Amino acid sequence: MKIGYPCINWSLECKGNRTFRLRSYSVKRLKETVENNLDCLFKILKYNLDHNILFFRISSDLIPFASHPVCKFKWQRFYRKEFKKIGDFIKKYKMRISMHPDQFVIINSPDKKVLARSIKELSYHAAILGAIGLDASAKIQLHVGGKYLDKEKSLKSFIERYQKLSPSIKKRLVIENDDKIYNVADCLRVHRQTRVPILFDVFHHSINPSNLNLTKILQKIKKTWKKKDGILMVDYSYQQQGKMKGSHATSINIKDFKKFLKLSRPFDFDIMLEIKDKEKSAVKAIKTAKSDKRFIKRVILKKEGEI
DNA sequence: TCACGTCAAGCAGAT
DNA sequence: ATCTGCTTGACGTGA
Numbered sequence: 232m233k234i235g236y237p238c239i240n241w242s243l244e245c246k247g248n249r250t251f252r253l254r255s256y257s258v259k260r261l262k263e264t265v266e267n268n269l270d271c272l273f274k275i276l277k278y279n280l281d282h283n284i285l286f287f288r289i290s291s292d293l294i295p296f297a298s299h300p301v302c303k304f305k306w307q308r309f310y311r312k313e314f315k316k317i318g319d320f321i322k323k324y325k326m327r328i329s330m331h332p333d334q335f336v337i338i339n340s341p342d343k344k345v346l347a348r349s350i351k352e353l354s355y356h357a358a359i360l361g362a363i364g365l366d367a368s369a370k371i372q373l374h375v376g377g378k379y380l381d382k383e384k385s386l387k388s389f390i391e392r393y394q395k396l397s398p399s400i401k402k403r404l405v406i407e408n409d410d411k412i413y414n415v416a417d418c419l420r421v422h423r424q425t426r427v428p429i430l431f432d433v434f435h436h437s438i439n440p441s442n443l444n445l446t447k448i449l450q451k452i453k454k455t456w457k458k459k460d461g462i463l464m465v466d467y468s469y470q471q472q473g474k475m476k477g478s479h480a481t482s483i484n485i486k487d488f489k490k491f492l493k494l495s496r497p498f499d500f501d502i503m504l505e506i507k508d509k510e511k512s513a514v515k516a517i518k519t520a521k522s523d524k525r526f527i528k529r530v531i532l533k534k535e536g537e538i
Numbered sequence: 539t540c541a542c543g544t545c546a547a548g549c550a551g552a553t
Numbered sequence: 554a555t556c557t558g559c560t561t562g563a564c565g566t567g568a
Contacts, residue, residue: 237560237561238560238561239560239561246563248560248561249563249564250545250563250564251564251565252544252545252546252564252565253545253546254545254565255564255565288560290560290561291560292561296546298546298547299546299547301546331560333547333548333559333560334547334548334549334558334559334560335546335547335548335549336547336548337547337548337549340548340549342548345547345548348546348547349547352547374559376548376549377548377549377550378549378550379549409559410558410559411549411550411551412549412550474558475551475552475553475557475558476551476552476558477551477557477558477559478557478558478559479558479559479560505560507561
């Protein structure tokens with residue numbers, strides 16, 4: 232069990248997800264931004280290591296407009312050294328990495344243009360993880376997609392489209408139960424047809440449940456992850472009181488988290504805390520989880536001063 | 539330096 | 554019809 236947070240670290244000065252407007256696109260601007268983002272990503276990973284945070288979701292904004300036709304820049308080759316440095320660090324300390332393309336990436340959309348853009352965006356995500364040199368345990372998580380007035384048809388559409396994806400995307404793609412349409416049971420149906428692993432989102436399940444309980448879910452979902460995929464990933468959050476349904480919590484509730492750790496035994500998984508205050512909640516969660524037998528502490532190096 | 543209109547991209551549900 | 558949430562406000566122009 233590793234615990235992590237997505238994309239942004241509020242304690243550090245720098246941001247690894249800086250971007251700019253399409254109108255201001257230039258190779259110079261892109262380079263400046265990417266250099267900042269890669270440099271900051273490395274700083275975040277160092278911060279994470281110092282705080283025992285061994286799971287991290289890399290921002291989709293790492294290379295702005297990478298999947299847009301405007302971008303002809305060969306960033307993979309140009310930043311080979313930087314990617315290697317980041318990758319070596321991640322591998323050395325056995326960190327887990329994921330990515331989550333944003334809401335525009337939809338595989339089952341009836342609009343072919345949306346599908347084409349989505350595939351380009353997925354290729355970009357796979358290219359990042361490949362450039363960093365990570366194996367198939369570094370995942371790209373996606374929802375099944377829209378309903379389009381016919382859930383059955385739309386679910387089947389996802390399955391058909393998934394089967395046509397390139398091996399480099401399939402190697403990393405996992406599907407996540409969402410908060411409105413496709414619950415865990417629906418994801419399991421997709422899995423049976425595609426063998427795609429399922430990422431369990433605790434919060435979405437609480438809003439859009441299936442009739443399975445937590446133990447049953449973990450039992451079933453665990454089997455969807457093969458050895459090469461690594462142990463399963465779980466997204467953890469809960470409803471922010473007083474906000475609209477679906478709003479993520481601003482800060483972790485340790486009492487609830489403890490309960491979740493207890494209820495989820497003996498299953499082992501990596502936990503992504505989708506909580507607004509990011510690393511602050513991760514640090515708190517780790518303090519709580521440290522006594523749990525499943526929790527993995529940072530690798531202690533014999534030679535100190537290596538980082 | 540700051541206010542504020544706008545930003546590549548989709549979709550569903552609440553209001 | 555418009556707004557909100559989703560991984561999240563932040564970019565950029567004009568004053």
